[in-house]
Amino acid sequence: ITEADVAVAMKAWSQAVCSVAETSMPLARFNQADTQAAKAMVQACVAIPAWQEALVAGRPYSSFTALKKHAVELADCWQTAELNLALSAHPRIGERPTGKSEEAQLSRGEQAAVNTADQALAQALAKGNADYEERFGRVFLIRAKGLSGHEILQALQRRMASNPEQETLEALEQLRQITLLRLEGVFLP
Ligand SMILES: NC(=O)NC1=NC(=O)NC1=O
Numbered sequence: 001i002t003e004a005d006v007a008v009a010m011k012a013w014s015q016a017v018c019s020v021a022e023t024s025m026p027l028a029r030f031n032q033a034d035t036q037a038a039k040a041m042v043q044a045c046v047a048i049p050a051w052q053e054a055l056v057a058g059r060p061y062s063s064f065t066a067l068k069k070h071a072v073e074l075a076d077c078w079q080t081a082e083l084n085l086a087l088s089a090h091p092r093i094g095e096r097p098t099g100k101s102e103e104a105q106l107s108r109g110e111q112a113a114v115n116t117a118d119q120a121l122a123q124a125l126a127k128g129n130a131d132y133e134e135r136f137g138r139v140f141l142i143r144a145k146g147l148s149g150h151e152i153l154q155a156l157q158r159r160m161a162s163n164p165e166q167e168t169l170e171a172l173e174q175l176r177q178i179t180l181l182r183l184e185g186v187f188l189p
Pocket residue numbers: 089090091092093106107108110111139140141142143144145178
């Protein structure tokens with residue numbers, strides 16, 4: 001075996017390890033992807049292009065913690081405009097999200113605990129959504145993951161008593177939580 005043989009073997013080995021890292025470790029794949037592919041990895045987290053682009057522009061991230069920290073900093077700047085943008089990709093609570101898009105699939109999962117077979121609950125949610133939209137002029141948004149339909153209905157009714165400014169802040173907080181949950185879904189095993 002010559003030194004050249006060893007060098008060739010080492011290079012082949014490091015490429016093999018690197019390719020495994022790329023596929024099995026989303027963070028490595030995110031760091032190494034081209035801009036469009038990296039954006040596609042996070043676009044379903046929230047329908048705010050500026051947030052997606054800024055997160056991608058911050059690559060490479062040394063860890064998911066670093067990535068999440070940047071994601072939170074970016075989300076802390078969101079105002080009403082971003083909220084309205086994002087709501088285009090969030091179906092009403094209780095309306096079984098249809099469609100094949102990644103967002104629809106994520107929404108279905110997040111709303112899985114809402115028992116739409118319970119007619120009374122479904123009607124109460126439909127009415128609650130309508131009342132909320134009448135009062136605040138946009139779709140009611142809540143981090144639904146893990147919440148039962150009744151817990152969501154209670155939150156909706158409680159938030160009906162908020163003033164518009166308070167409710168905008170609350171809706172933005174819910175949007176941040178949904179976004180971070182989805183980000184964890186992309187990067188954490
Ligand atoms: N209107 C909503 O609150 N929608 C949603 N909440 C979630 O957690 N996922 C949704 O799609």
